[in-house]
Amino acid sequence: MAEFHLFIGNKCFSSWSLRPWIAMKQLDLPFEETVIRLRQPDTKANIRALARSEKLPCLHHGRRVIWESIAILEYLAELFADAHLWPKDQDARALARSMSAEMHAGFLEFRQQWGMNLRRKKSPKPLEGAARDQAKRIEDYWRRMRASFGGGGPFLFGHFTAADAMYAPVVSRFDTYGGTLSPDTRAYCDAVLATDGMRQWYAGAAAEPWPEPSPDE
Amino acid sequence: MANFTLAIANKNYSSWSLRAWMAMREFDIPFAEEVIPLDVAQTKTKIARHSGAGRLPVLHHGEVRVWESLAILEYLAELFPGKAMWPKSRAARAMARAVANEMHAGFQALRNACPMNLRRPHRPLAAGLSEEVLANVARIERLWKDCRAAYGKGGPFLFGKFTIADAMYAPVVTRFETYVIPVSRASRDYMDALIATQSFRDWKEGAAKEKWIIAADEVA
Numbered sequence: 001m002a003e004f005h006l007f008i009g010n011k012c013f014s015s016w017s018l019r020p021w022i023a024m025k026q027l028d029l030p031f032e033e034t035v036i037r038l039r040q041p042d043t044k045a046n047i048r049a050l051a052r053s054e055k056l057p058c059l060h061h062g063r064r065v066i067w068e069s070i071a072i073l074e075y076l077a078e079l080f081a082d083a084h085l086w087p088k089d090q091d092a093r094a095l096a097r098s099m100s101a102e103m104h105a106g107f108l109e110f111r112q113q114w115g116m117n118l119r120r121k122k123s124p125k126p127l128e129g130a131a132r133d134q135a136k137r138i139e140d141y142w143r144r145m146r147a148s149f150g151g152g153g154p155f156l157f158g159h160f161t162a163a164d165a166m167y168a169p170v171v172s173r174f175d176t177y178g179g180t181l182s183p184d185t186r187a188y189c190d191a192v193l194a195t196d197g198m199r200q201w202y203a204g205a206a207a208e209p210w211p212e213p214s215p216d217e
Numbered sequence: 218m219a220n221f222t223l224a225i226a227n228k229n230y231s232s233w234s235l236r237a238w239m240a241m242r243e244f245d246i247p248f249a250e251e252v253i254p255l256d257v258a259q260t261k262t263k264i265a266r267h268s269g270a271g272r273l274p275v276l277h278h279g280e281v282r283v284w285e286s287l288a289i290l291e292y293l294a295e296l297f298p299g300k301a302m303w304p305k306s307r308a309a310r311a312m313a314r315a316v317a318n319e320m321h322a323g324f325q326a327l328r329n330a331c332p333m334n335l336r337r338p339h340r341p342l343a344a345g346l347s348e349e350v351l352a353n354v355a356r357i358e359r360l361w362k363d364c365r366a367a368y369g370k371g372g373p374f375l376f377g378k379f380t381i382a383d384a385m386y387a388p389v390v391t392r393f394e395t396y397v398i399p400v401s402r403a404s405r406d407y408m409d410a411l412i413a414t415q416s417f418r419d420w421k422e423g424a425a426k427e428k429w430i431i432a433a434d435e436v437a
Binding site for chain 2: 054055064066067068069070071074075078090091093094095097098100101102104105106
């Protein structure tokens with residue numbers, strides 16, 4: 001049995017689950033995975049019984065049960081300090097944590113209007129109101145981090161970090177709904193979409209037998 | 218080390234600001250504070266000077282600008298490892314971060330129905346508590362109980378000594394208090410410990426002196 005066991009929701013639409021999952025893949029960390037189907041009458045009971053948690057994603061490591069995507073990422077960052085899941089530079093790390101925390105608790109309208117749905121055909125869907133400003137702010141963060149810290153690679157802080165993991169579902173949303181993106185946004189999205197982690201996640205989503213979510217949801 | 222300036226919103230209403238402020242006070246980290254009253258003319262321009270996100274609190278430290286309460290606290294925990302702002306054991310720390318993050322992104326029903334309002338006379342919400350709010354309260358009490366049972370032996374706080382997790386839940390404690398939400402004896406003890414801290418008392422005193430009223434946060 002693998003040392004780590006990650007419990008997640010449907011790959012087609014569980015944006016929270018994608019975050020620690022892709023980080024663990026990018027860390028090359030072997031782990032067992034259990035997908036608990038969401039939106040079912042027994043979903044809650046299954047999460048409790050299998051993950052011993054109220055929420056997904058949830059990581060089991062020995063007897064430890066860790067939930068909340070950022071808490072899982074912080075835990076992995078501590079365990080595998082040499083992998084620098086947060087940027088090495090202290091100032092960069094502060095920014096990475098700020099923008100990750102903002103993603104964790106914010107951008108609500110953006111997330112609602114562009115719900116992650118890996119089955120949806122790629123076609124533009126304009127954002128309205130606050131969501132439009134939020135998309136602008138996200139692109140502005142990406143541009144600024146890339147410009148200030150992105151010299152060493154294609155990701156926000158050069159190499160792949162927890163901030164990229166936190167924004168991976170946002171990348172999929174830009175790809176699905178964004179239409180023609182600005183060149184720098186497109187380049188960053190393509191870098192994340194080209195990771196092994198993201199490709200394996202998409203393949204897993206495509207193989208899901210369940211009807212939800214519908215392609216035009 | 219460069220000086221710290223913490224930009225915060227009204228003490229009476231800003232639950233996000235309370236978290237960073239209280240932790241810095243409890244851990245004896247000196248800082249200058251700048252209060253930017255919410256919902257008055259020019260608020261947006263003033264906040265924008267501090268934060269691209271248009272949100273408070275924001276911590277300035279030399280050239281560094283850190284926003285989001287939890288990110289600010291992670292930043293400080295790294296700068297001051299000797300202060301043990303997170304619990305010392307890895308297992309406890311993992312749990313502390315999980316409960317802190319659940320607060321950071323969750324409990325919307327409670328937060329919307331019962332805005333933090335330190336000057337409000339203590340009385341139940343006139344409209345009563347919805348099922349969603351009660352579910353939030355039950356979950357919070359469960360988390361407190363689990364933390365206290367597993368790691369609370371060394372003191373009255375979630376992990377014994379005061380940690381970032383307590384700072385994150387301070388605004389919840391005030392809501393339970395303000396809206397007279399019924400809780401267990403153990404939760405009550407925890408709330409009393411938090412309310413008795415010097416930092417919380419100072420914050421509340423600051424709130425009492427403020428004149429600004431935010432109508433949307435004044436609920437019957």
